[in-house]
Amino acid sequence: STRIIAFMNQKGGVGKTTTTVNLGAALAEQGSRVLFIDLDPQAHLTLHLGVDPTDVDASVYDLLVDGETSVESVAIDLGDGMALLPAEVDLAAAEQDLGAMVDRHRVLGGKIKPLISQYDFVLMDCPPSLGMLTLNALATANEVIVPMQAHFLALQGLSKLLETIQLVRQNVNTQLRVSGVVLCVHDGQTNLASEVVNDLEQFFNASRKLAMPWSQAVIFQPPIRRNIKLAECPSFGQTIMQYDAACAGANDYRALGQAVLAAAPGA
């Protein structure tokens, strides 16, 4: 019953990494055991958690393209109930190398199988694309969380995103469902934000009676407000809980942690 969650959105800079790190930290603070997986060649999750991607012995890249590499040799213990499978800058090459393999989207799931039962949550941070790294995350996950900003261009990308999830669910992973959307860098005061949130709510309500992978999706409450501390803590290699446990950003992600716990399948 480990919850394996892909944080995906092909739109860039919407808060995927910030959400993966700080939601994970909130869950760990509540006693959950959390494994982070960095699937982005930019290695921002890795940096954010205080690990130097140029200094890593074995990364997610080795795990994906080298049959010999074991997941145990890649996992780094971060303490406080958290562990990490780090990325390295070569990870972009994995998109190409995996391309040549059969069942290339299943590689990640096969490799992490031995570890899954040791964790309550496996949180996978995806790059801003719908390529092979994101597909590995979708093939492995049982849930998808979509971080997004309440902006027009963000809404545009949603149909492509959901279409991809639909395809993966039909052809690769029948368990896959969208748990919901996290509104990031949220400015609740603007008309634009309210309009986008309305459009999103209408869309999810309209899908409730159909058997879509997002038919049970919610807009997680609360939205995560813009807070400079959330942009500062990656430069110290810290989660927001380590950096400033009492700030608004930490409280927002703590509340999101509660919402995600409550959204457990069968909860």
Next chain:
Amino acid sequence: STRIIAFMNQKGGVGKTTTTVNLGAALAEQGSRVLFIDLDPQAHLTLHLGVDPTDVDASVYDLLVDGETSVESVAIDLGDGMALLPAEVDLAAAEQDLGAMVDRHRVLGGKIKPLISQYDFVLMDCPPSLGMLTLNALATANEVIVPMQAHFLALQGLSKLLETIQLVRQNVNTQLRVSGVVLCVHDGQTNLASEVVNDLEQFFNASRKLAMPWSQAVIFQPPIRRNIKLAECPSFGQTIMQYDAACAGANDYRALGQAVLAAAPGA
């Protein structure tokens, strides 16, 4: 002497599209003839300029992978001195299809050659990656402008970005140089922003005496402040000049237009 500019940053959501559109609109407002090229499979530039990417006869995708397609058949006249080579949602496939060709990074430059002299500026909007679409832009451009946010993770990606430009200049395009950085969604009040800007300035100053592609790069002034109007106008398919010509966002991009005109090689 047409200025061919690639707007690139592999970091997502930093303002590449917003800057390409609104800087282009500012230049056109001043009388320049501007050709926009949308190289992003998300087709956000195309949407932002009021064109439906699902309704396009011939797109940049056809231009890149179909030897028969002429650039004249792809170009859409937008009026007011602006034209567009639109993207379509299949453009992601071009990254794969181009992969099989020889000299695949030179395809775009060859195709747009007939049109270049008709414009003062050719502005290419890149996706958040360092793949074949971005490489085509870099092989074609004589200048690179890097939109970025004054955040820690944005600074991290800069070295990879510059390394790529270095490689392209050495092996593919000796003309390529970085004109500068545009600070987007800028919040000048925060310590984080000042620290990042300081780090950037130090870095550029340190490169002045070396023959790097960024040795003449500047941080364009003024920074572009956060302004909800800039996030609203894409939903109307309008540039900021069309949407709200007197707002702060329009003024910031107008001032950037002046700075870019002043930064012309040999200006």
